[in-house]
Amino acid sequence: MRYGKYLAAAMFCVLVSGGTASAADVDRTAPRNPDWVNALKPKGTPGPELTLATNHTTTYAILESSQPTTQDDKAALDLAQYLQQMTGATFPIVKEGALGAVQGPFLSVGRTHLLEHAKLTAARLDLGKEGYAIAAQGQNLFLIGGSLRGPINAVYALLEEDLGCRWYARETASIPQVDELKFRPMLRSYVPVLELRDPYYWDAFDTNWSLRNRTSAIQASIPLEWGGNASWPPGWFAHSFSMLVPTDQYFATHPEYFSEIGGKRVPGQLCLSNPDVVQIAIAKVREVLKANPGVRFISVAQNDGAPLCECPLCSAVTEEQGSKSGPLLNFVNQIADAIAPDFPDVKITTLAYLDTFMPPKNIKPRPNVVIHLATDSHAWEQPFLTVDETQKFQTALKAWNALGAHIFIWDYTVNYSHFLAPMPDMPVVTPDMRFYIAHGVTGIMLEGAYINPGGSDAALKSWVWAQQMWDPSLDTQALIRDFNYGYYGAAAPPMQQYQDLEWDTWVQNHHGSMTSPDGGIRYSPTSPWLTGDFLTQATALFQQAEQLATDPETSRRVAVAKLAILYVRLCAGPTGPEDVPAYLQARDEFKGIADRENITTISEGPADVANDLVRWSMMAGRAKIKLDVPGTLFADGTDFTLAMWLGAQAPSLVEDPLAESGYAVRQPGDNTQWSIQWHFPLDKLVPGKTYQLRVRLRADKKGDDGPAFGGGVWDSSKSGGPGQSFMAKDVTTDYQWYTLATFVPGPNQIIYLAPANNAANIPAIYTERIELVPVDAAQ
Numbered sequence: 001m002r003y004g005k006y007l008a009a010a011m012f013c014v015l016v017s018g019g020t021a022s023a024a025d026v027d028r029t030a031p032r033n034p035d036w037v038n039a040l041k042p043k044g045t046p047g048p049e050l051t052l053a054t055n056h057t058t059t060y061a062i063l064e065s066s067q068p069t070t071q072d073d074k075a076a077l078d079l080a081q082y083l084q085q086m087t088g089a090t091f092p093i094v095k096e097g098a099l100g101a102v103q104g105p106f107l108s109v110g111r112t113h114l115l116e117h118a119k120l121t122a123a124r125l126d127l128g129k130e131g132y133a134i135a136a137q138g139q140n141l142f143l144i145g146g147s148l149r150g151p152i153n154a155v156y157a158l159l160e161e162d163l164g165c166r167w168y169a170r171e172t173a174s175i176p177q178v179d180e181l182k183f184r185p186m187l188r189s190y191v192p193v194l195e196l197r198d199p200y201y202w203d204a205f206d207t208n209w210s211l212r213n214r215t216s217a218i219q220a221s222i223p224l225e226w227g228g229n230a231s232w233p234p235g236w237f238a239h240s241f242s243m244l245v246p247t248d249q250y251f252a253t254h255p256e257y258f259s260e261i262g263g264k265r266v267p268g269q270l271c272l273s274n275p276d277v278v279q280i281a282i283a284k285v286r287e288v289l290k291a292n293p294g295v296r297f298i299s300v301a302q303n304d305g306a307p308l309c310e311c312p313l314c315s316a317v318t319e320e321q322g323s324k325s326g327p328l329l330n331f332v333n334q335i336a337d338a339i340a341p342d343f344p345d346v347k348i349t350t351l352a353y354l355d356t357f358m359p360p361k362n363i364k365p366r367p368n369v370v371i372h373l374a375t376d377s378h379a380w381e382q383p384f385l386t387v388d389e390t391q392k393f394q395t396a397l398k399a400w401n402a403l404g405a406h407i408f409i410w411d412y413t414v415n416y417s418h419f420l421a422p423m424p425d426m427p428v429v430t431p432d433m434r435f436y437i438a439h440g441v442t443g444i445m446l447e448g449a450y451i452n453p454g455g456s457d458a459a460l461k462s463w464v465w466a467q468q469m470w471d472p473s474l475d476t477q478a479l480i481r482d483f484n485y486g487y488y489g490a491a492a493p494p495m496q497q498y499q500d501l502e503w504d505t506w507v508q509n510h511h512g513s514m515t516s517p518d519g520g521i522r523y524s525p526t527s528p529w530l531t532g533d534f535l536t537q538a539t540a541l542f543q544q545a546e547q548l549a550t551d552p553e554t555s556r557r558v559a560v561a562k563l564a565i566l567y568v569r570l571c572a573g574p575t576g577p578e579d580v581p582a583y584l585q586a587r588d589e590f591k592g593i594a595d596r597e598n599i600t601t602i603s604e605g606p607a608d609v610a611n612d613l614v615r616w617s618m619m620a621g622r623a624k625i626k627l628d629v630p631g632t633l634f635a636d637g638t639d640f641t642l643a644m645w646l647g648a649q650a651p652s653l654v655e656d657p658l659a660e661s662g663y664a665v666r667q668p669g670d671n672t673q674w675s676i677q678w679h680f681p682l683d684k685l686v687p688g689k690t691y692q693l694r695v696r697l698r699a700d701k702k703g704d705d706g707p708a709f710g711g712g713v714w715d716s717s718k719s720g721g722p723g724q725s726f727m728a729k730d731v732t733t734d735y736q737w738y739t740l741a742t743f744v745p746g747p748n749q750i751i752y753l754a755p756a757n758n759a760a761n762i763p764a765i766y767t768e769r770i771e772l773v774p775v776d777a778a779q
């Protein structure tokens with residue numbers, strides 16, 4: 001949300017929603033470690049001992065009412081499927097009224113007559129939409145659930161919690177196989193506290209995975225006949241003003257519908273005090289909801305970035321309420337009131353962030369309004385601190401709760417510039433979730449590595465946090481162990497030690513000091529706490545895990561997790577020329593895994609793995625470079641800021657056998673953009689010393705006419721600086737040094753290099769490196 005996060009998520013929603021509802025199970029299995037312990041073991045009253053199957057046969061039948069719901073049908077089918085996988089026995093599914101000679105005992109699913117006659121207290125419980133109860137009478141077992149996914153949740157609670165089945169990662173299953181299935185079910189009922197339970201990772205965007213792990217995630221698309229999920233109409237998940245009252249349609253004729261900024265009406269945001277705007281918005285919301293039956297939410301929220309209306313009417317409400325959330329909530333409440341009678345199951349979500357972060361003094365959100373509160377000022381800025389260690393966010397949360405608002409949390413759990421950098425935040429996220437819930441929160445989304453697989457610990461985190469969103473009392477360390485020993489088989493011990501290492505890293509680094517205040521990057525994969533002992537120990541643990549993994553699927557799982565460690569190693573560069581062969585081997589290993597797993601994107605943005613692979617090769621090439629003058633600082637494509645946003649005019653990293661390192665940055669000659677910039681590290685230079693700025697460069701050349709390139713130093717405090725241009729006749733097709741400036745480096749300076757828009761003569765230039773050479777090395 002900061003810098004368009006909401007937009008990115010919303011766009012993704014459009015791309016994948018509705019995708020995988022009918023996906024077939026293609027579950028891959030791998031052996032479980034014999035030391036596995038069930039961390040989901042249910043609490044409750046032990047019921048009677050039941051023997052569901054012996055020697056691949058069962059006396060049980062699965063019983064449905066004569067008119068089962070579609071959820072009952074799905075629950076019964078999945079129960080039969082997995083009990084069959086566990087025991088080898090076929091469990092018939094029968095409907096009351098078509099029982100024939102079937103005598104029971106029964107596994108009763110949903111609201112059967114058998115349940116009614118049993119007069120069990122559990123059957124009378126209010127299980128809401130998604131709660132479940134497991135009850136027993138004699139040898140009959142009852143699986144009961146609330147109105148939506150309740151019966152299915154009951155079945156999966158039994159399979160996972162009582163019987164130890166697991167679906168850790170999407171398209172994988174871990175089903176214990178037994179000759180005799182004898183157990184005492186734990187009699188219990190449970191209603192989840194969170195309505196939105198969303199580990200927002202690619203790993204969790206799968207219908208079957210979500211159903212089994214009981215998440216209610218925006219991207220998982222659970223079909224309505226299975227009870228559905230937390231759903232918004234496509235595109236209506238976050239910022240929506242531009243769709244509610246489109247600028248194209250209204251601004252020319254009704255500028256007064258839009259926000260007044262500095263005395264002028266401007267397109268984009270809306271004037272929230274204009275009654276016509278309210279009516280247009282109500283009509284639009286109705287239209288969208290009619291077109292999307294079954295959705296549970298729709299967002300009425302400001303566009304990202306632009307300020308909200310400052311007209312006298314809006315300003316008066318802002319003034320009186322002490323926050324711009326005042327006029328926003330007034331507006332949202334009117335829409336909520338208008339749609340409530342016709343759409344009683346739909347809630348309107350709106351965004352509390354930036355200007356609307358703090359609640360109004362006394363405008364209470366309607367019961368069908370949800371405040372979507374983002375943790376910008378907490379998890380985004382300080383991902384390794386617990387929420388009670390940062391002040392600003394908890395102040396807002398408590399104030400919204402005091403106002404009686406329904407609150408959903410938008411939390412941040414990954415490094416958005418480096419999805420693969422290890423992120424030791426397991427000790428933080430769960431206490432935070434518990435804090436949110438203790439302060440009235442009823443929905444949580446943890447925005448992680450959502451673009452493709454390959455986020456660090458993404459499968460583990462998705463699974464652990466899914467369990468805790470369902471039941472926040474579950475112990476994090478026990479769940480981590482459950483995952484490692486259930487998922488990594490023989491390789492579990494070192495994989496568990498790797499998680500312990502991450503946890504200890506958080507503890508030993510006093511967690512607060514792990515984030516560098518560098519404006520949004522948050523921390524880098526080359527942070528000292530990652531590249532030192534952590535990398536050495538983690539590398540050794542993965543080596544052990546690889547040796548212990550004996551089956552191909554376990555090896556595959558270890559390899560995917562290892563990408564995080566390879567990533568740190570590759571970003572850090574070779575330790576010296578002697579390390580280059582091993583470094584290049586690590587690069588090839590990374591490429592092999594990424595190709596196999598379809599991992600193309602490891603930051604929030606366009607596909608970048610291909611570019612990273614070239615950059616890492618360049619870093620290997622750097623190790624070959626010998627500097628002429630001591631004290632010289634040099635940079636190549638791995639250090640430059642490259643203007644990738646220029647599209648066809650953007651520079652690119654290329655292999656170049658003529659370059660000493662084997663690599664160069666190519667700038668197309670058809671523009672004059674400063675498409676290479678070097679924000680050089682001043683702390684690596686001697687203060688006050690004079691340096692010569694030079695570039696090692698060659699050109700593609702077709703003629704001698706006109707200019708070739710230019711570059712120099714730009715000092716933003718002086719709006720200028722020394723530089724030099726070169727003509728086509730002066731440049732060669734072989735690498736040569738060109739001196740651009742002689743200057744004393746200082747703050748506010750950057751170095752730039754630009755082509756000269758003379759593609760007819762100079763189609764492209766190639767820069768191998770730029771150097772700052774001390775003018776008098778002996779000085």
Ligand SMILES: [Zn+2]
Pocket residue numbers: 259260270271272273274309310311312313314315
């Ligand atoms: Zn206004």
